Amino acid sequence: MQMLRSIKDIQGYVLGAQDGEIGRCSGFLFDDKNWTVRYIVADTQKWLPGRRVLISPISIGEADGTTRTLNVGLTKDQIKDAPSMDVDAPVSRQYEIALNKYYDWAHYWGGPSVWGSHPYPRLLNRADVDRRVPENTDNDPNLRSTKEVAGYHIQATDTDIGHIEDFIVDQDSWIIRYLVIDTSNWLPASKKVLVAPDWVDLVDWKRSKVLMDLTSSQIKNSPEFDPTLPVNRGYEATLYDFYGRPYYW
Helix, strand or coil: CCCCCCCHHHCCCCCEEEEEEEEEEEEEEEEECCCCCEEEEECCCCCCCCCEEEEEEHEEEEEECCCCCCECCCCCCHCCCCCCCCCCCCCHHHHHHHHHHHCCCCCCCCCCCCCCCCHHHHHCCCCCCCCCCCCCCCCCCEEEHHHHHCCCCCEEECCEEEEEEEEEECCCCEEEEEEEEEHHHHHHHHCEEEEEEHEEEEEEECCEEECCCHHHHHHHHCCCCCCCCCCCCCHHHHHHHHHHHCCCC
């Protein structure tokens, strides 16, 4: 069964390596083509000051909601000795290739699935996975920060209708399934609603705006999202039926 979780909820979780804590989850980087989280940005300032540490979902195990911990299948020495990058440096494809070579992981791009040849990131560290660099490798992995995109305005086909407040991610595939939209600045009777990235017509990165293939009336009248309740399959079916969209499952 899939586990859909709020990005805001996961943020702040302790990152537990195989031999001790390495810090906390401080952010997420997702690619703007597949809307899939590629890296967790770790706050390791108490342990590795001056370093930007990226943790791939390839190495992420179970999440413990009781202790608010994400289990990382790496040792502290492995993480410490990984290829380093400056705090403010963008993530290049060359860096990703070097990182995957260091950890002996397959590459997530260039295949038919969101994780290359597989639908789930944890399968990219299996011994039988092809680790050759795909021929269609780009220099730019098109990674965006969820912190940066949170706050982007939502424009329906007829008018502005809200802004992105949060993201709902599938913790098995790390695909962002929904954008959480807050309509409080646009509607008198404000509420939070979910829209799928597949319903996005265009993202205007320069203007910090997301253009939806939906009318403001559709968004206004869509099933309300309650952040205190889990997003289950019944709610998803109601949401997709309301918009008249085919299920993704």
